[in-house]
Structures are given as C-alpha cells and as structure tokens.
Amino acid sequence: MENNYILYFDEIDKKDLSLVGGKGANLGEMTKAGFPVPFGFCVTTESYKEFINYNKLYDFIIEEIKDANLENIATIGAKIREKIEQAEMPKKVEEEIIKAADKIGIDNYYAVRSSATAEDLAFASFAGQQDTYLNIKGKASLINSVRNCWASLFTDRAILYRLQNKIEHEKVHMSVVVQKMVLPDIAGIMFTADPVSGHRGIISIDASFGLGEALVSGLVSPDIYKFNKKKKEIIDKTIAEKKLAIMPIQGGGTKKVDITGEKSTNQVMKDSEIKRLAELGMKIEKHYGCPQDIEWCLENGELYIVQSRAITSLFPLPTPNNNDDNAHVYISINHLQVMTDPMSPLGIDLYRDMLPFGKNIKREEKYKILASAGGRIYADVSGLMCSERIKEKSLDLLKNADALMAEALGELLKRKDFEEKFRGKKTNIKPFLKYIAPVAVKVMKNLIFTNPEGTIEFMNNYIKQREEDTLKTILNAKQGAERLNIIYEKASLYEDAKKVIPYLAPGIIAFKLLEKLEMKLLGTNNYTNIIAKGLEGNITTEMGLLTGDLADMVRRSQSLIDEFENEDYETLASRINEVKGNEEFKIFFNDFINMYGVRASGEIDIARDRWTENPEPLVKSILATIKTSEEGAHREEYKNTIKKAKAATENMIEEIQKKHGKIKAKVAKRLIFVLRNSFPIREHHKFMMMRLCMIFKKELLKEAENLVAKGNLNEEKDIFYVNFSELYRAIENNESLKTIVEQRKEEYEHYKKLNAPRVITSEGEEIKGGYKIGNLPKGALPGIPVSSGVIEGIAKVITDPSKAALNKGEILVAPFTDPGWTPLFINAAGLVMEVGGLLTHGTVVAREYGIPAVVGISEATQKIKTGQKIRVDGNNGYVMVIEE
Numbered sequence: 001m002e003n004n005y006i007l008y009f010d011e012i013d014k015k016d017l018s019l020v021g022g023k024g025a026n027l028g029e030m031t032k033a034g035f036p037v038p039f040g041f042c043v044t045t046e047s048y049k050e051f052i053n054y055n056k057l058y059d060f061i062i063e064e065i066k067d068a069n070l071e072n073i074a075t076i077g078a079k080i081r082e083k084i085e086q087a088e089m090p091k092k093v094e095e096e097i098i099k100a101a102d103k104i105g106i107d108n109y110y111a112v113r114s115s116a117t118a119e120d121l122a123f124a125s126f127a128g129q130q131d132t133y134l135n136i137k138g139k140a141s142l143i144n145s146v147r148n149c150w151a152s153l154f155t156d157r158a159i160l161y162r163l164q165n166k167i168e169h170e171k172v173h174m175s176v177v178v179q180k181m182v183l184p185d186i187a188g189i190m191f192t193a194d195p196v197s198g199h200r201g202i203i204s205i206d207a208s209f210g211l212g213e214a215l216v217s218g219l220v221s222p223d224i225y226k227f228n229k230k231k232k233e234i235i236d237k238t239i240a241e242k243k244l245a246i247m248p249i250q251g252g253g254t255k256k257v258d259i260t261g262e263k264s265t266n267q268v269m270k271d272s273e274i275k276r277l278a279e280l281g282m283k284i285e286k287h288y289g290c291p292q293d294i295e296w297c298l299e300n301g302e303l304y305i306v307q308s309r310a311i312t313s314l315f316p317l318p319t320p321n322n323n324d325d326n327a328h329v330y331i332s333i334n335h336l337q338v339m340t341d342p343m344s345p346l347g348i349d350l351y352r353d354m355l356p357f358g359k360n361i362k363r364e365e366k367y368k369i370l371a372s373a374g375g376r377i378y379a380d381v382s383g384l385m386c387s388e389r390i391k392e393k394s395l396d397l398l399k400n401a402d403a404l405m406a407e408a409l410g411e412l413l414k415r416k417d418f419e420e421k422f423r424g425k426k427t428n429i430k431p432f433l434k435y436i437a438p439v440a441v442k443v444m445k446n447l448i449f450t451n452p453e454g455t456i457e458f459m460n461n462y463i464k465q466r467e468e469d470t471l472k473t474i475l476n477a478k479q480g481a482e483r484l485n486i487i488y489e490k491a492s493l494y495e496d497a498k499k500v501i502p503y504l505a506p507g508i509i510a511f512k513l514l515e516k517l518e519m520k521l522l523g524t525n526n527y528t529n530i531i532a533k534g535l536e537g538n539i540t541t542e543m544g545l546l547t548g549d550l551a552d553m554v555r556r557s558q559s560l561i562d563e564f565e566n567e568d569y570e571t572l573a574s575r576i577n578e579v580k581g582n583e584e585f586k587i588f589f590n591d592f593i594n595m596y597g598v599r600a601s602g603e604i605d606i607a608r609d610r611w612t613e614n615p616e617p618l619v620k621s622i623l624a625t626i627k628t629s630e631e632g633a634h635r636e637e638y639k640n641t642i643k644k645a646k647a648a649t650e651n652m653i654e655e656i657q658k659k660h661g662k663i664k665a666k667v668a669k670r671l672i673f674v675l676r677n678s679f680p681i682r683e684h685h686k687f688m689m690m691r692l693c694m695i696f697k698k699e700l701l702k703e704a705e706n707l708v709a710k711g712n713l714n715e716e717k718d719i720f721y722v723n724f725s726e727l728y729r730a731i732e733n734n735e736s737l738k739t740i741v742e743q744r745k746e747e748y749e750h751y752k753k754l755n756a757p758r759v760i761t762s763e764g765e766e767i768k769g770g771y772k773i774g775n776l777p778k779g780a781l782p783g784i785p786v787s788s789g790v791i792e793g794i795a796k797v798i799t800d801p802s803k804a805a806l807n808k809g810e811i812l813v814a815p816f817t818d819p820g821w822t823p824l825f826i827n828a829a830g831l832v833m834e835v836g837g838l839l840t841h842g843t844v845v846a847r848e849y850g851i852p853a854v855v856g857i858s859e860a861t862q863k864i865k866t867g868q869k870i871r872v873d874g875n876n877g878y879v880m881v882i883e884e
Helices: 014-032 045-054 058-065 073-086 091-104 139-154 156-164 261-265 271-288 345-354 363-369 388-401 403-414 416-421 430-448 452-476 481-491 494-522 527-531 539-555 558-565 569-578 583-596 616-628 633-660 662-709 716-721 724-733 738-753 819-826 841-849
Strands: 006-008 040-043 110-116 132-136 174-180 186-191 202-209 223-228 233-238 244-248 254-258 292-299 302-310 329-332 370-373 376-380 759-761 784-787 790-797 811-814 830-833 853-855 869-873 878-883
Touching (some): 006 091, 040 091, 045 058, 045 091, 091 174, 110 139, 132 139, 139 156, 186 271, 345 363, 345 370, 345 376, 345 481, 345 724, 363 376, 403 416, 430 494, 430 662, 481 662, 494 662, 527 633, 539 558, 539 662, 558 569, 662 724, 784 841, 830 869, 841 853
Parallel strands (some): 811 830, 830 853
Antiparallel strands (some): 110 132, 110 174, 244 254, 370 376, 784 853
8 A cells, every 4th residue: 555544444453553543443453353343444644644744734733732721722722723624635635535435435424533643542531532523425524524523633622631631732643533324223332341330240331212422422311221241131220211312314414303202211222132232242341351431333233333442430450369259359458548549559569568467478478468459559358258256346447447448348248149259268367366366465464454654665665676677687788689678578567566566555445445434334425535635655746746846946037937938848958957047946857857757648658758858748837837826836735635634534533433433443544544655656656667668768769779870760769660579670680660660650640530449349349338328318319320429519500611610629510511511620529410321421521530420310400509518429329409
C-alpha cells in the first residue's frame, strides 16, 4: 500500500494504535478475532496530519491554545473548530476515503466516530469525549463528518480534559472510524463485571429500544439485566418504564420516537437473547484478559459488537492472589490507619515488612496475607472467619476501629451465596498462641500488680535503643543488596511487639474495664472519658503542645514571622539558623525538628515528605495558631484538662466507695492508676515506626543516588515507585527502572481517583456497610446507586449547564448530564439525576471523580430545590432532603 491514509478493519491490530487510535485498533483486533463487528475502515492519523499540514493549521492551533484556561476554553475551542470545519480536505485523502466507501458500498448508511490516539494512555478514559455521526450516507456527508470528527478534538471538554491530565494538545492526533451502520431494534451496553459492586462474576446489561446513543447520552432509562457467569443464568432484572427511543431516519440522521402502551413496560430483550449476549461478552473478556465495557446492538435477531474497552473505574483485585478455588475476603489496612490515599509501591512493601507477622515467614507468604490493591494494603482475613468464636472476637475488635468495616464484613459473612463459596482453610493459630501466651502473662501481671509509673520512661528509652541498634547494623552492612536485606530484617516489629505489648495493653484493657465498671456500678459513662483525657507523656499530645510553644515564640519576633511567611519551605531550617538573635528559639526549633521532623500527613507511606524534608504543613499550622489563638492558650487548656481528669478520678472513686464499698473503689483506683500511666504510650509504637522509617528512607535515597548516577533512575525520589524485588534486580543486574517508574506514576494518578473499599472479596465485589436501614428512611427519594459513598451538602439544581456554575462542595442535581456538563463536575461533591443507568455519562464521570451518585430518581429536579441541604447515599441508592 503506497500510503497509510486508510486501513480496513481486517488490516488493523494492536500495533496500529498510533495510526487508528484506541477505538480503531480495538475494532480491528475484534474483527481479526472473529467477533461479529460491522465492517468498516479507519481514516488514519496520517490523513489528519496531512489535512492539518495542507491547511497550515499547526501554528494556528498552538498559538490559540497556549493560554487556555477554565474561563476562555469555550471561545478558544469554538474558534479552532470553526477553522477546521471550513478547511479544505486534501484531494488525495478525499479520494482514498471515497474509494474505501465504494469498496464496502457507497449506498450503505455509515456511523462515523472519532478515535483519538491519546486514548491509549492506560487509565485516561476518553469515553464519549469526541463526536459520533450516525446514519451518514453519500460522499459529501461522509467527508463532512470526517472533518467534523477532527474538529471535535477541540471541544471545550476535550481541551479541559487534556489540561487537567497534562496531555499536550499537539501530541493528540485523531483517526476516524467509518463503520457500516447497523439499524438496530434494540441496543445497549454490557459490562462483563458489575460496575457498581465490582463483582467480576456478574455481567450487567443495559438495554433499550432503538439506537444505543439514547442510552449513552442519558436520555432514556434502560432495562438492567444481571447474569451470573459461573451458573450461566439471569439472576436479576430491572424493567424500566421506556418513554422514548432514538431511531434512524431513511436518508440519514436520527429522530426521537415516543414509546407508548404495553411496549413501554415490556422487557426489551428475550431471556434467550440476554444469555446469548452474556456468553459473547464472556468470550470478548477472555480475549482481552480483563473486564470489558461493550457497546452492542441487535438487528433482526443478529448480535453485533460496535465497541469494547476496558472498564477503568473498577477497583483492582488484591494481589498476589491465593490461586485456590475458595472465596477470600480482604479488609483495608489503610482505613484502619486512617490513610485512604494510595501509597507508593515501596511504601506498601516497607509497611508490610514492618507489620508484626510471624517469625520466619517468607516475604511472598506474608504479602499473600497482606495483599495490595489500588495502591492500598488489604489483609486477607478469610482464615479468621472459619471459627465462630474467632469470627465474633474479630468483628468486635473491628467495630472499635471502623464500625462500617465491621458492619460490611458481618453482612458478607451472613450471606448464603458467600457461605457456599467460602470453604477457607482454618488459620493455624498455634504459632500465634505460642507467641502471645508469655506476652499475655506479662500483660496481666502489669495490669494487676506492677507499679506502672515507669512506663513512659521505659518506652522512650526503648525507642532510643532500637534506633541506635538499627542505625549501627545498617551502617555495618555493604551498600546495595546487603543493606536492603538489613532494612528488611530491621523493619519487622515482630520482636518489638513482644516487648511493648506488656506495657501498652494494660492501659487499653484498663480503659475498657473502667468503662464497663462505671456502667455496671454507677449506670453512667461520663467519668471514664474525662479521666482518659489529658494523659501526660502521650507523644502526639506533647508534639501538639510544643507546636503551640513554637507559635508563641514566633509571634514575639517579627523577623521569625517573616521567615515563616516565606514560602520557600525547604530552606526554612537553614534560614532560621541564620536569623540574628533568637538563640533560644533556634535551639528549641532544632530540637523539635530532630525529634518530630519524621512526621508527615499520610505518614505510613515512606514516600511522603516528612517535616524535615518539607515543613510546609507545620509552618501553616504555626501561622494559623498565631492568627487564631491567644498566647499560652494551648498550655492553659491542657492544664484544665488534666485538672478535670484528676477531679473526675477523685469523684468517681468517692462515688463508688459510697455506693459499693472500699474493695470496689480500690479496683477502680487501680484501673485509673494503670490507665493514666500506661495509656499515654499508645501512640509511641507508631512514632517508633516513623523514626525507623526515616532511617530507612535516608538509606534508600542513598541507593537511589547510585541508581541516578548509573542512569537507571531519573531522580532520587523515583525510587519509591518501584517495589523491593524490582529494586534488588536493578541493583544486582544494573537494570534501568525508568520505564517502570513512568508506568507507576500513571497508575498512581489513576488510583488517586478510585474510592478504596473497606471490604473487598477475591471476586472484586466491594461490600458496602450501611448502618442498618430496614427499608428506606421516611421521606427518602429512591433511585439506583451508581457511584458509592455518602455525602451531605447544599443542592444546586441545574437544567442548563451553559448558564450555571457550581460552587466547590455543592451537589449537582440534574435531569441528566452529557459530556457538555463535565466542567461542572470539578466542584461537585455528589450527583443526582432523573434518568440514567450504569453507563450514562454522569455516572461514568462521577465514578472517575470518586463522587457519590444516585440516578433514576423521577422528578428529582422538581422535588429538590437549590439551597436545600441533602444527603446522597450512593451505597443504598436514595436521596434525602435534610434541611430546607
């Protein structure tokens, strides 16, 4: 072939991505694999480039777009589109297009769709961002439609999307798919994994009469059918009331048709057709090796596939998986650590290495139990769920940490279908008992007899020793693999737990016992909570108090205030040490940073900047304290809290003695004594982890320095984007890590948009815990939950997006949304729509932005008024007006 202006579907496969874009490559691949794809051809990116060059449009586009921002996108886009639509099609390109259409049949009706080449970014979902022209017939219309598709690269939405995702405009080229038009009786979407629950074993099909466009554009509510892959049967049907269909018109174009009478409430597809379609979906999924979102249609009983792409909004499955036939259930360690952002790959590995988990357990085995998914850590708790007693104990413990997680796990374990699949091996708890028995003896001894007054001192010394020992051992090892092995060895808190629990546990137990005792003897629960506050020696409280002290010292000196207001945060420490005078402050500040500089937000991820590396959060909190509170106020408050705790102690003991005698009062006194002395160390172990992390981080950055010097990494911080085994390999075999790092950065950005579930099964089903709502609450507006989460906020009812704006945090209430609404989603905290199913535009965007959404609420835009406070429950599928 002398040029590459045109490629037929049967000439295309994956390697032609840059010529035909994601959609085109996909259609080619499916055609070659023998799936029923209506035939057609792609007008390649070579044609697009030829067209742009021929009309000298490159410089014009770059010039126009260089200053694009949210305010002026519409004007810029319109100007570029107009210029493209009026430009001339080069003769040789036009001839090739007509020749191809002639070969397939110039009298056919065609669907003309755009296929952008940047769609191959693994996680960028360009779905529905460019244009589609249906029912096109004749040479002139065909050429016009191709040109209009090219122009659609510059819709407001497409420009905005590239700005947000930092994709260079000139790097995106456009191919156009010209496909023989099927005139379907029925069309729709099929997901080969349930897009709401994430269950990989369930296929979800949306179907409506007429063309699929009505569904994608959100004009009609579809029938929804669910199909179980394993059992090969339909397990659920939601039959929608169908008011209209979009039908093709003879001679080109489409029209809306009203549906009336029986047809409007009938099931769109026959059961046999649903089954045939689902089985085809399973074959396509197998071909691609991951869950697919498939556009299909049915014409005279024949099935056609018009498009298939990976579902990008699914939360990934936990890996490594346990490759057995049992169902496994995982809980999110990140939720328990209150850090639901994704972590870096090295951060995940190091944190898993630290968790006290068996003595000589191999890393691979440990990672199976502490798997990772979507940049979060998930613990496989299946083994604990076999024995009723352990199950109950575990759920009780979990309730304290995260009630919704316990609720969700409890729900799952009660489900019949899960019980059948759940024949997990019992966890062998003998090693655990052997480990815990001597520890438990010490805990009881410390709870009942020992004087707990030295607890805090013991813990502070323990941390100091542990640090010195770790540092010494690391520095004695050779740099490279040997040093990495030492980090692995020294990271484990297995031995520490043995030594620390006997001091920590008595405080926690005393707290729980005291609560119970107060309830039982006095019938109240007000003393214990006051007594457990203002604990002296708690490392985190001390840090807060010292921050307040720093603020007080800064507020007295204008030169210090100036340094703190200078936003070059990373030079703060050196700037402060050069300030004239302020000697006392310098010593105080340096001591503070030496002690607490290891802290950070999201600190369980080693990759996060610590305060020593970037003190911005600390500076901001100090400045806010200076602006919003009085000097010394923090110390005053703390003194008062301690005073109240001591008074509550005396009152409680006195009241118990009066009502129940001396012995019970003595028990309470002992519990309070242990609580006040032992409970303050409950934050110490986390602090120790962070101190150790900083040691490890410095060492890992030295490794990174070597890798950068050898040209195997671009910059030192990139080391956190690889895992330990990749790091070993790179060091031992002198391998480059640059490609992996690029890929991981892209993954990380994608993971940030995903809502991490608290509980997920090995089939990818996300189990949502709701606090028990028998049926819906009174006055709730029921709908279909399509994007999970619950949000409360002020409603903004919008029926025309071009005339309205949404403030940050408002909830968008709309009849439906199409791609023109996308800019509104940046500020939206939630979404409510009157029509829609799982693939309506708003639903897809809501899931990508991670905002809760409920659709299919009839007359939502009348029932909800702008300015009302509403709750959108995307787990249970309802909306509630809370305040007028």
